Amino acid sequence: MRRDWQLYSLAILPLLFFLVFRYLPMIGNVIAFRRFRPGGSIFGEYWVGLRYFRMFFTDPTFWEVFTNTLVLGTLTLLFCFPLPIVLALLLNEVRARRFKRFVQSVSYLPHFLSIVIVAAMVMQFTSIDGTANQLVRLVGGEPVAFLQQAEWFRTIYVSSEVWQTVGWGTILYLAALTTIDEDLYEAARIDGASRLRQTWHVTLPGIRPTMVTLLILNIGSFLAVGFEKILLLYNPLTYPTADVVSTYLFRMGFQSSNFSYAAAIGLFEAVIGLVLVLSANLISRRTVGTSLW
């Protein structure tokens, strides 16, 4: 019994952390329903009901940035979810150990960079004298100020996400691949299955739980598309495609000082995120029997 209390005492500081810096802000969201005065109470002054929600539901800019979020989120999911699986399968066919290790080490590297560094590299890469425009000139085109043009933003954003995340994303798949029973391949071979069919009927089912888990996690963070990276890379010229819910919220809060309005948008975003994870989890439990918890 005394031992238990000593254990509980170890949990006090961490619990205090969660309480103050995780749960208090959740409650702090009441300012989405209340008038907030900077410097006043962190829970606002008086109730205004759903005023701020009505405001953004009728705000055309909000729906624009919401659409942008959906488009960027979908594109990111479309490329950043399957590509690590493909790369892992390709790596899995390599027999030269050293070469495999080398490719892995190199492809993990971008994961360790700060987003600021990645953004700065993207800027250098796409600048008028950068690599992208050197290629454009090589094929006889006119240099393009890529980051100043709204139609290029999605391409730039998704490519840089691919560059940064695909290599690291292979780790869990590679680990899952090593656990597939060699006998299954043996059996498939005796049945006359080709390499391709072995991959389809043995390898892919073998890594399915990993795929489903990562898919659920990806869907959960669907709306939170690279807030920090977009904040670093976008500018008023690219707002038409680059501005997303979280960056719009950021400007509303910190440039227009409309905290309650921004908090209402944030709450809306967080609730959708939670609903997305819970439903993805439920669907996967019902259909393939894999769930996060």
Place this chain on the structure above:
Amino acid sequence: MVILGTRRDAPKTRGPEDSRGYRIFRVVNTIVLIGVVVVTLYPFLNIVARSLSEEAYIIAGKVSIVPRGFDLTAYKLVTSDSMFWTNYRNTVVYTVVATLISIVLTTCYAYVLSKLRLKGRGFLIGVALFTMFFSGGLIPNYVLVTSLGMKNTIWAVVIPNAISVFNLLVMKAFFESLPSELEEAAAVDGLNTYGILLRIVLPLSKAIIATMVLFYAVSFWNSWFTAFLYIDRQDLLPVTVYLRNLIAGATSAESSGAADADKIQAAATLQAVTIVLTTLPILAVYPFVQRYFVRGVMLGAVKG
């Protein structure tokens, strides 16, 4: 999700001999993977080359991965800026302090959560897990940190992200894997919980603690947004925000079109140098620490 099993690095030859189609595939596969390596490394080499090149060559778009007209002026400019070094030192201090706090809090909580028979364990785990899927959001966090008077102090940078739930789960999984006999024996010998944690458990956990230190240290070293949000005084900023201000200045100049081309160009070379100097420590330790990261991620996935 269980993914750790016997190691099998490369698949053995499946079948008496490879078919023709498969041999062709292997050649194509090698070429594709070399392509992946080139595409990943090229931007790094390009930045290094740009940082060492003479401006005229950069403006002419002639710098690829070989420095042209070797020139160290930009390096001299950046390294003679005392604010760069002040911010660099801040990054080191923030990283050390934040990592220390994080390790203590994470270790304590993970150890408590690893005690399977503890009453209320499910609740304590739930408290942490829920925050993975629902967060208070930017504005309430900002209001809170501000009202706590933490703005423009080191605490705004090191406290609000002190516990990463992912790291917590990795550590909890590790503690659960330790044999309980040792702790029971120590308890019989009269050690209390704190003594057991300090003298029995932690010495057995050096590897996992090293992994956690790396996880936290890299994430704090790389972080910029918290400092960007909560710190207005330039001499308190970490070097990531120094770089962010450099690139933000460059974009606003470029998009306004008002500044002369020379200035923008100088900014571009300075950016390249600052990128190189900020990334250097990470690149220097990367070859040695990479495998700890991989191991940590897999450990987390077992019980994720």
